[in-house]
Amino acid sequence: MSAAQSLDKALFWFRRDLRVADNAGLYHALKSAAGVYCVFVFDRDILNALPGKSDRRVEFIHGSVLELQKSLRATGGDLIVHHGRAREVIPNLATALRVAAVFSNEDYEPAAIERDRAVESSLKKTGIAFHAFKDQALFAKDEVLTQAGTPFTVFTPYKNACLKRLDAFCLQPYPTEKYFSRLARSGKKAPMPALAEIGFKATNLKALGIKPGVNGALEALDDFLERIDRYREARDFPAVRGVSYLSVHNRFGTVSIRRLARLALERRSAGADSWLNELIWRDFYFQILYHFPHVTDSAFKSKYDKLFFKNNRLLFSAWREACTGYPLIDAAMRQITQSGFMHNRLRMIVASFLTKDLLIDWRWGEKYFADHLNDFDLAANNGGWQWAASTGCDAQPYFRIFNPVSQSQRFDAQGKFIRRYLPELAKVPDKFIHAPWTMPPLEQQLAGCVIGRDYPAPIVDHDVARHEALALYKSV
DNA sequence: TTTTGAGTTGTTCGA
């Protein structure tokens, strides 16, 4: 787009970028048009595909959109909110408002790319342009390539190439506030639909202390900045507040990724560097999904599509329902079910357990996470699962199999996290908390936790399962 | 074109 204002009216379409400040697409819209309408669509195509009618993510989005609308109104603008199919709503609205162009931010998921192409071609028929900008990633598409001009498929060289290019200049915020006077109101009074009107019920989101919107993000960020220098040491312990808890805000764009990277770069501490690394992992998987969209349903390394998983449905139910008999696994699975969050260390441990101990297809686990994680992001979730299953780009070697007991001893030594989610193990001595089936019968009675009655016996023997997994992976 | 060094997060075994 030219820097000079050239359009009369434009429409900005919010998607996973639910903020006004430092929003790339909104900035470009404001800069190019005399008046900018804003819209958000509760997209039936997306909502109908969700697993249920009580979904923390919908409530999070709803709260964030409500706040977004308030802040746009405070500047003299407004937010039009629709409930319908975005691929119909957007072209219809753009025509009705007589805008010259629709602006938005890029989304790299295959389904989103397809939707945007459809919207763009509908708009084209009435002579309306469609523009999308990079906003959710630090670098995207072909910005960071190897010297041979190919996409990176190994993290470390990708990270090094990113770090060479990352600086305060490329992370400068887009100053949307300079152009707030160009925000326009459509004149039509269409009230924001309530959660129930879009077909969803309230969840326990509030009780969990998860606050949506830019204000929720700022609060989480302030809290994390007090802890960021200890991130490297604290991040692996699920019982400790060691991680940022910003993933859900990154998912829905209630905070700017450029701002986060800027803060991390300027901090110059080991903790901040280590966290920046995680932000680059997020970019890395966006980039993998964009260049290799086959990963959504196949192994990145095609030979691993030949893995013959056992896919025992009873074992899968036990994993989902937190009845594996391995306390750390079960506590982690209760955490995701009850809160929609799971600590990153635990995501790796339960993924390793599902694929390498239960010999269940990583796609089953990926789908369960997709249905339950508040911060679910296709690229990161798929990348994480393929990493754990050793089927991905830059995957862990297949013989690296997590031992659910030793991981528990290392990262939850006193069983603090375990006891938080498994009250039935409250009185089990620390010595047995990681493998309660090794408790002598008398101890079981004393702890009020009889194995097989109060807590399940392990559904698989890790040592046996490990050898089976090694044999299976070796066969391909 | 060939060579070289390296690759998120681990576990087990045996000396």
Added chain:
DNA sequence: GTCGAACAACTCAAA
């Protein structure tokens, strides 16, 4: 109890 090697080669990315 501690420590190093094996696990398995393979492929990526840069020189």
